[in-house]
Amino acid sequence: xxxxxxxxxxxxxxxxxxxxxxxxxxxxxxxxxxxxxxxxxxxxxxxxxxxxxxxxxxxxxxxxxxxxxxxxxxxxxxxxxxxxxxxxxxxxxxxxxxxxxxxxx
Amino acid sequence: xxxxxxxxxxxxxxxxxxxxxxxxxxxxxxxxxxxxxxxxxxxxxxxxxxxxxxxxxxxxxxxxxxxxxxxxxxxxxxxxxxxxxxxxxxxxxxxxxxxxxxxxxxxxxxxxxxxxxxxxxxxxxxxxxxxxxxxxxxxxxxxxxxxxxxxxxxxxxxxxxxxxxxxxxxxxxxxxxxxxxxxxxxxxxxxxxxxxxxxxxxxxxxxxxxxxxxxxxxxxxxxxxxxxxxxxxxxxxxxxxxxxxxxxxx
Numbered sequence: 001x002x003x004x005x006x007x008x009x010x011x012x013x014x015x016x017x018x019x020x021x022x023x024x025x026x027x028x029x030x031x032x033x034x035x036x037x038x039x040x041x042x043x044x045x046x047x048x049x050x051x052x053x054x055x056x057x058x059x060x061x062x063x064x065x066x067x068x069x070x071x072x073x074x075x076x077x078x079x080x081x082x083x084x085x086x087x088x089x090x091x092x093x094x095x096x097x098x099x100x101x102x103x104x105x
Numbered sequence: 106x107x108x109x110x111x112x113x114x115x116x117x118x119x120x121x122x123x124x125x126x127x128x129x130x131x132x133x134x135x136x137x138x139x140x141x142x143x144x145x146x147x148x149x150x151x152x153x154x155x156x157x158x159x160x161x162x163x164x165x166x167x168x169x170x171x172x173x174x175x176x177x178x179x180x181x182x183x184x185x186x187x188x189x190x191x192x193x194x195x196x197x198x199x200x201x202x203x204x205x206x207x208x209x210x211x212x213x214x215x216x217x218x219x220x221x222x223x224x225x226x227x228x229x230x231x232x233x234x235x236x237x238x239x240x241x242x243x244x245x246x247x248x249x250x251x252x253x254x255x256x257x258x259x260x261x262x263x264x265x266x267x268x269x270x271x272x273x274x275x276x277x278x279x280x281x282x283x284x285x286x287x288x289x290x291x292x293x294x295x296x297x298x299x300x301x302x303x304x305x306x307x308x309x310x311x312x313x314x315x316x317x318x319x320x321x322x323x324x325x326x327x328x329x330x331x332x333x334x335x336x337x338x339x340x341x342x343x344x345x346x347x348x349x350x351x352x353x354x355x
Contacts, residue, residue: 023181052285056278060270082270088263089270093278096271 046098053097054090061086112299114292118219136217143204143217172200176341183345187352191345194234198227199341206287206333210326218336219287221280228276231344239351250354279343286336290329297322 065082069075122129123138154169162170176196180188188195202218209216217223239247251268252261297318304315 049282052278052282053274056281057270057274059277060274064270064273082266085266086270086274088267089274092267092271093274 049097050094053093054087057090057093058083058086061089112296114295114299117215117291117295118288135215136220136223139205139208139215139217140201143201143208146204146208147200172196179342179345183342184349184352188345188348191348195341195344198231198344199337202227202283202340203334203337206337207330209287209291210329210333216287216291218283219291221284224280224284225276227340228280231279231347232276235344235347235351238348239354242352243354247354250350275347279340283336283340286332290325290332293325294322294329297325 061082061084062079065079065086068078068082072078120134120136122133123135124133127133128138150165150172151169154165157163157166159166173196176199177189177192180192180195182188184191205216205218205223208214209219236247239250251265251272253264253268256264300318301315301322304311304318307314
């Protein structure tokens with residue numbers, strides 16, 4: 001910023017311009033990890049979040065397995081398979097929530 | 106409320122027809138009535154708040170402006186500049202949930218967010234929108250979302266079902282979180298309120314002892330106000346995060 005030598009009152013002009021441009025969506029800013037403290041960061045909040053994620057993935061797994069069984073007449077097979085997959089998906093959800101954050105983009 | 110020595114904690118969530126025989130004939134419940142009231146309240150807040158059009162806003166105008174800019178910055182922060190397109194949706198969603206939670210705390214009213222049918226309906230709307238947005242922006246490339254790049258091909262039969270279930274569990278967890286929080290709060294209110302009535306029935310000692318649950322309910326009301334805001338915020342911000350995933354895909 002050699003042009004700014006004479007204008008000490010405006011050293012932040014470039015910064016302000018950049019901020020204004022990013023705010024108006026002209027320059028796309030590097031998107032930061034969207035994990036702002038949802039549900040509170042207390043121990044109870046985290047516990048509740050993890051529990052809900054595990055349970056909901058399990059519900060979806062059981063639901064899919066049950067409907068596939070009814071449809072294909074393979075009574076317990078699909079339920080057993082999808083309960084396991086649902087549990088896996090629950091763990092994957094929790095990992096995505098709690099695991100090391102990689103920069104989103 | 107509480108009958109003789111029984112606590113009917115779930116009776117408050119029962120639907121009953123509103124607006125007399127006309128409402129009964131079309132199954133118009135008090136839940137629908139509260140939805141209409143909160144919708145009208147949101148419109149009134151924005152209309153009455155922005156009517157003065159003052160440079161220096163009054164209290165109501167400041168509230169309306171904070172509501173608008175708060176959700177607007179949430180959209181642009183979480184989704185990126187494409188988020189402006191989803192702003193009306195997020196705004197409606199946030200305030201519908203927030204006013205449902207808040208109006209539910211008023212005596213003799215009804216919390217429509219305490220019904221899983223309502224919250225799951227909202228969550229379903231969110232997930233359908235997210236999927237449609239992702240398909241429109243990325244086309245069939247969207248399905249690469251279910252198989253992370255760099256994973257060994259051998260694991261595909263395991264990873265793809267797990268990712269699909271994980272994706273489908275989003276609306277379920279979104280709806281259960283809101284519904285469970287609301288039900289839990291209102292059940293606690295009911296239980297402690299029943300304790301007050303039961304203790305007061307014992308006699309003088311009971312009346313003094315009833316101050317305990319009464320104080321608890323007062324504290325709980327403050328906590329529930331926090332939960333009402335927090336859950337509406339979580340619902341909106343998770344929708345934003347899902348939309349971010351849909352727009353940017355990974």
